[in-house]
Amino acid sequence: MSNIIKARALRKYFDGDRIKALDGIDLDIADGEFVAIMGPSGSGKSTLLNMLGGLDHPDSGCLSVAGQDLMAGRDLTSYRARTVGFVFQLHNLIPAQTALENVILPMFESRLGARERRRQALDLIELVGLGKRAQGYPPQLSGGERQRVAIARALANSPRIILADEPTGSLDSKSGDMIMDLLTDIWGEGKKTLVIVTHEESVGRRAKRIVRMLDGRVV
């Protein structure tokens, strides 16, 4: 199986070089793999996920994802739009936009017509089991429902990779389990690569592989 994510000696420092958020990461993730990244707070998990998602540039090393070189200097906007889908822990959604409108947001840069966008977004909302809540606004939705909307949005534009940063971190264990069921199903059916950052061992155990981090390194 080919590796969709390849990181070599990846470094990211903050505050000059006082904070070594990533201090030489070597990581390969195979196409279609389901990986959990675990480790104590401050170990660099979110920073790593941000690099994989093209939200920030590494300082040094090599990083290529889905054949794209993510090192400094390139504009990663269309990479973010097409190759990856993000789910965060909290405040994922634009509160003034309905669930449906939130799912449409990533499609703004695509060439789809308005009607087609809407249709696809409705399908995704249906897929995450929120068909009846499509017109609801985020503040009216429960935490679990909001994460479902976030997952639907991450699936817009059919990315090959889903990146989730503590997607269950602010949910009770029951809704957390449901969100993980959903993510696992989507991973299982869609041949997508799924990378989840989590604190919870129960969440980590669902992954096919656990990558443990400490002080900016993989251990």
Place this chain on the structure above:
Amino acid sequence: MLAFAALIIKNLWRRKSRTILTVLGISLGIATIVTLGIITGGLSNTMEKIIKTGEADFTVAQGDVADFSFSSITRDQLKEIRATPGVKSAIGVLLGFVQTPKNPMFTLFGIDRRDIGAIEADLTRGRFFDDGKDELVIGKIAAKNLDLKIGDTLPVRGKNFQIVGIFQTGNPMQDGGGLVPLANLQKMDKKENQVTMVLVKVTDKVTDIESFTDKFEKKFDGDLTTLASVEDFSSVDSGMEIMDFTSTAISVLAVVIGGIGVMNTVMMSVFERTREIGILRAVGWKKRRVLTMILGEAFLLGVLSIGVGIAIGLGVIHFIMTYPVAQSFLVPDYSFKIFERAVLVGVLVSIGGGLYPAWRATRFSPAEALRYE
């Protein structure tokens, strides 16, 4: 496209009270511009009509006075004007200002009975006055505002003038005032042998009014000045200039204050939405789209302000025009130019004020913005 516009509208709508306050602030500036523009335009139309009374080619006034109403031309000068080659007719008019119950600036036009035809006033009721009598032909607007009919009297400087007719010229200053015998007004105001202005018509031989008036002024050696259009008024009336300057200064202030208002509002909403902007960038929005969204919000503030500002401005004009004194000085001049200026100011203010916050929004690094709670 439609969805994008809807998003911009929603972004403003969710901060309703702030949007309303900002729009109010900008629209007051725009309203001021509209109001002042309509008034100055109306006033200058009135003055233009005064100097062109009865289709005169130009008006002669005293050369070096601070205000038109102080102008004084002697009987000898009037004779000299009449004798100037190329002058077909020259009619002296003395202006007098009196206070009446409803109008603190009621204008009396003193004119000789035999010259009255030159004013080209329509007599809608009654007759013109007889020379030497304390008789007054009142303007239509004044008659209405002061509720005067033929046979009524109007006290003027201790004398009771009898209303003998009602006239109309279409000039609010004339229609809001009255015509009286020149000699009577001269005596009352102790201005014997003086007039304020001389209405001149030239003969057919004169083709170029401008060079004619130039020569004319030279002949009188600066003692007299000619007014062929309202622009010439600055030589005898600083009031018009002051108004023009005030109007421009207020427009500039409105742009600056409005621009700062927009910048403040949009800046605040950009910073409050730092995380949201991070999310938009994370899901693949281009910088340009974020920029367009924020600029769009600023622009919409401007468009709303233009609408509200023009409405307020027109409302204020409507209110002002209920006053008799306003009616007797101006007809509102709703020229296209004024609305054009209002739109221009609104657009400048909103785009100018929105540019910096919009640029700042594109400078957020997505990762940093997402760390923001």
